[in-house]
Amino acid sequence: MDRIFKVGLIDYEVSALINLGEIIDMIPEFEVGFKTTDPNEGLSKILSGEAEILITDVVIPNLGGLSISEKLEGTGIPIIFCSAHDRFAVSGYQLNAAYFILKPAFFTEVSKALHTARMKLESSNEKALMGRENVRLINGSGGITGETIDVSEIVYLEQSANVTTLHFINDKKFVVSSLTNFLKGLKYSNLVRVHKSFAVNILLIKKINFTQITLKNDQKIPLGRGYREGLNDYFSDKIL
Structure with a gap:
């Protein structure tokens, strides 16, 4: 079964909530997590994980959509503004809104x-996963030391x-x-x-010649004959 978002x-308009809810019910992969006319209640619900994506009006009494967006900055929650006033579109995109x-x-x-x-949202989750996948616990000569490194x-x-x-x-x-076991399973x-x-870290390569x-940082690393072709393949579409 496909994931449901x-x-x-x-x-603040009940009719707008009803309209959006009916539309979302017709779109596969999405469902309404909550709907409310109270912006403070909505902010609390989105922060508590009752929804992954937020659609909010811009002009709302007590707490407007732009203020909500500012409070959600850094959470990775995509925000869609829905407003009768298109003059707010620029402000929305300046706050990195997903859509207006x-x-x-x-x-x-x-x-x-x-x-x-x-x-x-998926791009944000993938970046977070990349960060987690890169972190490894050190297995030193005395076993797992508890020290972590970023690959x-x-x-x-x-x-x-x-020993590597x-x-x-x-x-x-x-x-x-x-070295084989260390490299095995590294996804990112x-x-x-x-x-x-x-x-080697391929992003830190300065120069490649036939054997080196x-x-x-000017460190010289030997280039094995059997690995040269794979390295050339990596750079084959990156030649200027």
């Missing part, structure tokens, strides 16, 4: 708005026996693992194997 509705619907709301515009908000900050990896050294800009860590990593004993890679 819950939508919160805030508008001009009242009265019609099916086509609400559908476009919700699908735009969904893409924005994206690694400059290069170097394997010796069953993680080289950072100003530090290095030692992990009890083969810029680390690319370039030698049986080395992997120079990183931006």
Whole structure:
């Protein structure tokens, strides 16, 4: 079953809430999580997770939609403004609104708005996932040490026996693992194997020649023959 996204509705006009609710009921993948004429109640509900996307009017007594948007800044919750006053559209987009619907709301515009908000939400979730996937606990010689590292900050990896050294800009860590096992399962990593004993952060490559890679910190890393073709493939569509 496809995921259903819950939508919160805030508008001081009951008729507008009814209209939006009826339209959302006709759009697959979305359902009304809550609807209210009280902006403070709506703000509380969206912050408590009763909906993932918010549609709000701009002009509301006591707490307007623009103020609601400011209070939700940094939460990753996509906001759609629905107003009879198109002069607020610019202000909405300046606050990074996902969409602006001009009242009265019609099916086509609400559908476009919700699908735009969904893409924005999924992009935000993916970025958050990337951050979580990059964080790893160190498994040092004494077992799990409790220390965490961000894989994206690694400059290069170097394997010796069953220990892999993680080289950072100003530090290095030692992990009890083969290079193969360390790289296995990293979903959002810029680390690319370039030698049986080395992997490098591909974003930090300064120069590539036939047998050697120079990183931006001028560290020289050997380039194995069997890994050269894969590296060339990566850069094949990035040649100026």
